[in-house]
Amino acid sequence: MTTPSWLPLAAIIAAVLVVLALIVSLVLKQKSSRNTILLLGIPDAGKTAIYTRLRFDKFVSTVASMKENEGTMTVDNKTIDLVDVPGHERVRLRYTDFLPVTRGIVFVLDSTKVARQVREVAEYLYDILADRKVQQQSTRILVACNKADMIIALPKEKIIQRLEAEINRLRSTRTAAVEKQASDDQDEHDVYLGYEGEDFHFDQLDNDVQFEMCSAEKNELEPIIDWILA
Numbered sequence: 768m769t770t771p772s773w774l775p776l777a778a779i780i781a782a783v784l785v786v787l788a789l790i791v792s793l794v795l796k797q798k799s800s801r802n803t804i805l806l807l808g809i810p811d812a813g814k815t816a817i818y819t820r821l822r823f824d825k826f827v828s829t830v831a832s833m834k835e836n837e838g839t840m841t842v843d844n845k846t847i848d849l850v851d852v853p854g855h856e857r858v859r860l861r862y863t864d865f866l867p868v869t870r871g872i873v874f875v876l877d878s879t880k881v882a883r884q885v886r887e888v889a890e891y892l893y894d895i896l897a898d899r900k901v902q903q904q905s906t907r908i909l910v911a912c913n914k915a916d917m918i919i920a921l922p923k924e925k926i927i928q929r930l931e932a933e934i935n936r937l938r939s940t941r942t943a944a945v946e947k948q949a950s951d952d953q954d955e956h957d958v959y960l961g962y963e964g965e966d967f968h969f970d971q972l973d974n975d976v977q978f979e980m981c982s983a984e985k986n987e988l989e990p991i992i993d994w995i996l997a
């Protein structure tokens with residue numbers, strides 16, 4: 768009995784399908800293992816206040832954190848891991864340890880002080896946006912403009928404008944610095960943000976970056992919760 772001529776081809780197609788199915792299931796598994804929401808931002812932005820609201824539904828006036836807070840929140844029967852990373856310069860970089868399990872980043876800023884703090888806020892946000900892992904995983908980012916209960920809080924549109932202008936400035940100094948350096952040790956923060964020759968805008972990024980006003984004090988955190996659940 769001779770082997771039908773289509774049999775080898777069918778075997779190859781079947782093998783390819785099995786491999787594809789394996790790859791898809793691996794990717795899905797990897798994605799579902801990313802269940803952590805990181806709360807990042809410079810000191811005093813309100814990360815611990817938001818963390819405590821989301822987890823325990825209460826407001827605490829805390830002191831500067833020096834250690835991460837880690838725990839879960841449950842909404843709509845979904846359990847989500849939350850990590851509040853202190854803003855202090857010596858500890859904030861620890862956020863990179865959590866990136867492999869991170870589903871989204873809530874970048875918290877103080878809307879009442881963002882004009883004065885724009886350089887520090889933009890530098891930290893720049894590091895996050897330009898991080899290779901954040902880009903590879905297309906990590907979603909929500910900029911939570913906190914303390915919106917205060918009358919002096921800057922509106923969202925103004926905050927976006929200020930940050931875009933500052934990132935634009937930073938980009939030219941950082942790109943120049945990277946070019947001056949030998950090219951071999953630029954592995955972590957060397958991804959160019961936006962389009963060359965054009966002013967920087969958040970919507971030029973592949974990562975989805977949203978902005979929402981909120982208040983941990985007044986418990987106005989629905990935009991954050993909706994974003995986490997989306």
Ligand SMILES: Nc1nc2c(ncn2[C@@H]2O[C@H](COP(=O)(O)OP(=O)(O)OP(=O)(O)O)[C@@H](O)[C@H]2O)c(=O)[nH]1
Nearest residue numbers: 810811812813814815816831832854914982983984
């Ligand atoms: N008015 C107002 N104050 C807030 C709000 N959220 C936090 N605060 C105050 O802002 C201060 C800083 O809040 P934290 O949550 O400790 O800030 P943090 O971002 O965790 O700071 P680090 O731990 O130092 O990185 C505290 O005095 C809070 O009471 C808010 O929504 N409105």
Ligand SMILES: [Mg+2]
Nearest residue numbers: 814815831832
């Ligand atoms: Mg804190």
